[in-house]
Amino acid sequence: MDKYKDVSPFVIIKSDVTRRSFIYTDRALGALDKSKHQYQQRVLIGSNGDENAAVPVSLLLRDGTSIIGMPSKTAKNPYVVDQIDGKLVLTDQGEIVEEVHYWYKPDYYDKFTSSGTPMWQVASSRPQRLEIDPNSHCHFWNKGNGCKFCNINANSAQSEKECNMSKQLTAQDVYETVKEALKQPGAFTNIKMSSGSILSGAEIFDDEVDMYIEMLQAAGDNFKDKKFPSTIVASAFSEKQLARLYENTGLMTYTSDIEIPNEALFAWICKGKHKEVGYAEWKRRIIRAVDIFGAGNVSSGIVGGCEMAQPHGFTNEDDALKAVLEEAEDFASQGVSIVHCVWVPMHGSAFHNQQNPSLEYYVRLAKGLSDLRKKYRLNVDMDNYRKCGNHPDSDLDRGNLE
Amino acid sequence: MSILTESVQALLQDSKAAKVLATVDKQGIPHLVSDNTITVNDEGQIIYLELIETSRSNVNLVNSIWFKRKVAIHLSKGEESFQIKGYPVYSVISGPVFEHYYKLALERNPEFDLSTVWIIEPDEITDDTYTARKNKERDEHPLITHLDRLAK
Ligand code: SF4
Numbered sequence: 001m002d003k004y005k006d007v008s009p010f011v012i013i014k015s016d017v018t019r020r021s022f023i024y025t026d027r028a029l030g031a032l033d034k035s036k037h038q039y040q041q042r043v044l045i046g047s048n049g050d051e052n053a054a055v056p057v058s059l060l061l062r063d064g065t066s067i068i069g070m071p072s073k074t075a076k077n078p079y080v081v082d083q084i085d086g087k088l089v090l091t092d093q094g095e096i097v098e099e100v101h102y103w104y105k106p107d108y109y110d111k112f113t114s115s116g117t118p119m120w121q122v123a124s125s126r127p128q129r130l131e132i133d134p135n136s137h138c139h140f141w142n143k144g145n146g147c148k149f150c151n152i153n154a155n156s157a158q159s160e161k162e163c164n165m166s167k168q169l170t171a172q173d174v175y176e177t178v179k180e181a182l183k184q185p186g187a188f189t190n191i192k193m194s195s196g197s198i199l200s201g202a203e204i205f206d207d208e209v210d211m212y213i214e215m216l217q218a219a220g221d222n223f224k225d226k227k228f229p230s231t232i233v234a235s236a237f238s239e240k241q242l243a244r245l246y247e248n249t250g251l252m253t254y255t256s257d258i259e260i261p262n263e264a265l266f267a268w269i270c271k272g273k274h275k276e277v278g279y280a281e282w283k284r285r286i287i288r289a290v291d292i293f294g295a296g297n298v299s300s301g302i303v304g305g306c307e308m309a310q311p312h313g314f315t316n317e318d319d320a321l322k323a324v325l326e327e328a329e330d331f332a333s334q335g336v337s338i339v340h341c342v343w344v345p346m347h348g349s350a351f352h353n354q355q356n357p358s359l360e361y362y363v364r365l366a367k368g369l370s371d372l373r374k375k376y377r378l379n380v381d382m383d384n385y386r387k388c389g390n391h392p393d394s395d396l397d398r399g400n401l402e
Numbered sequence: 403m404s405i406l407t408e409s410v411q412a413l414l415q416d417s418k419a420a421k422v423l424a425t426v427d428k429q430g431i432p433h434l435v436s437d438n439t440i441t442v443n444d445e446g447q448i449i450y451l452e453l454i455e456t457s458r459s460n461v462n463l464v465n466s467i468w469f470k471r472k473v474a475i476h477l478s479k480g481e482e483s484f485q486i487k488g489y490p491v492y493s494v495i496s497g498p499v500f501e502h503y504y505k506l507a508l509e510r511n512p513e514f515d516l517s518t519v520w521i522i523e524p525d526e527i528t529d530d531t532y533t534a535r536k537n538k539e540r541d542e543h544p545l546i547t548h549l550d551r552l553a554k
Contacts, residue, residue: 005469008468008469009468010468060496062467062491062492062493063464063467063468063492063493064493064494064495064496064518101497103496104496104497104498127495127496127497128495128496184501185501185504185505185508186500186501186504186505186516187496187501386495386496398461398464399461399464399465399468400461401456401461
């Protein structure tokens with residue numbers, strides 16, 4: 001931390017905890033109050049938790065920074081969440097690093113829709129964002145071409161089997177859950193929807209666009225005005241599809257993830273995306289979305305560090321960082337924010353045995369991406385620390401506002 | 403235990419007292435906000451409710467919690483005047499504490515859309531009245547005064 005005195009220590013801690021993972025002591029798990037804290041969650045990528053294990057879904061630091069992740073039993077050098085002197089703390093080799101808090105459970109969580117679906121299975125809740133993922137099955141996996149870092153289909157298949165959690169949501173369930181969530185004053189600032197890619201339709205992704213239109217309209221029926229703070233993390237839609245989406249829904253911002261900002265590595269790691277659309281076209285479509293949503297209202301996520309996956313990735317961190325930041329600058333100069341998450345080689349993904357880069361790499365990456373937004377005067381309101389909470393770089397932006 | 407005396411805590415709870423929060427930006431440029439809703443919680447920590455997420459104060463407070471920089475609060479009513487310096491220790495953006503103050507802000511003004519509950523741990527407090535400051539100076543710097551004050 002001494003070397004990066006101008007970078008928030010909370011963001012450095014977040015990156016390292018995500019990178020190295022964490023476990024809980026029994027004392028810390030004993031501090032979980034099932035009536036107050038979240039221990040079950042519907043997520044696309046990662047893990048939906050397990051009622052019997054009752055593990056907190058994520059952590060919050062003192063400054064409002066989220067650490068999004070589930071504990072890993074196989075991590076080699078994890079942080080330990082403990083309870084000491086009545087406070088929950090992150091510890092590293094027995095030393096207290098920082099205080100942490102478990103995410104609170106919103107009021108709607110234990111309620112049911114009229115069809116009997118538990119509302120927590122319809123919408124997850126981050127500290128200030130409602131997360132609705134209407135389809136947790138990705139078509140790219142059907143031909144064995146899912147992105148190599150991703151475990152979406154493994155996770156949703158497990159949840160369907162073990163918790164009877166449906167892979168698809170209904171519009172009525174979405175409408176009722178959003179309606180209930182909005183009864184809690186001050187709880188949310190944004191609705192985000194995401195889904196595995198749906199390749200079917202007259203034009204590729206047409207059915208995915210139809211699904212978002214239906215779900216956004218259902219959520220939108222709860223608002224006074226047509227437009228409401230919202231985003232989708234979706235496939236790279238054509239201009240025609242984006243226009244249809246924008247005109248027919250309350251959607252205000254748009255994300256489509258380029259994942260690995262390097263054509264050759266994208267072709268290897270995101271084989272399905274490259275085969276069906278191609279890197280250059282995926283990128284072009286994201287940039288064209290700026291014409292509809294406006295500069296700063298379009299972002300693209302990258303799996304930070306995955307560019308160093310072996311055997312084809314970069315072997316030198318400086319080279320990897322240079323390549324990533326150069327491509328990120330090309331996006332930023334055209335109005336698109338690049339935001340990163342910390343690559344966690346997850347169970348259920350093809351890369352589960354890989355090793356992610358050093359902490360210093362992540363600190364430089366977060367700072368580099370945040371500095372690019374400053375240079376191109378892009379605000380990241382759509383994806384800031386309290387909306388998503390999964391991007392160390394956009395966490396930094398709150399200290400940089402002019 | 404808080405360093406704030408009962409009388410200072412009472413003044414912080416008094417909505418008629420004048421309260422000013424001073425922060426600095428990264429370049430050291432000061433910024434002031436006058437806000438008589440600044441108050442104190444049961445632990446003797448100061449509560450500042452930030453209504454504007456992108457305000458200069460909020461950004462300065464973010465940098466203060468990140469880099470352990472002090473902020474100052476000036477508090478006065480009638481003959482009483484205090485200066486408190488402390489560290490922002492929590493930026494509360496969700497959960498029961500946030501929602502409690504969110505509703506309170508709404509009751510004050512339905513237009514208020516609370517961004518952040520800042521919790522400031524007081525670290526030093528000084529009596530800021532002229533008399534207290536002058537007495538201190540006389541004790542510590544007896545040579546600094548005009549001679550006419552000392553004439554027969
Ligand atoms: S497109 Fe790739 S990252 Fe997205 S859900 Fe499908 S496999 Fe996962």
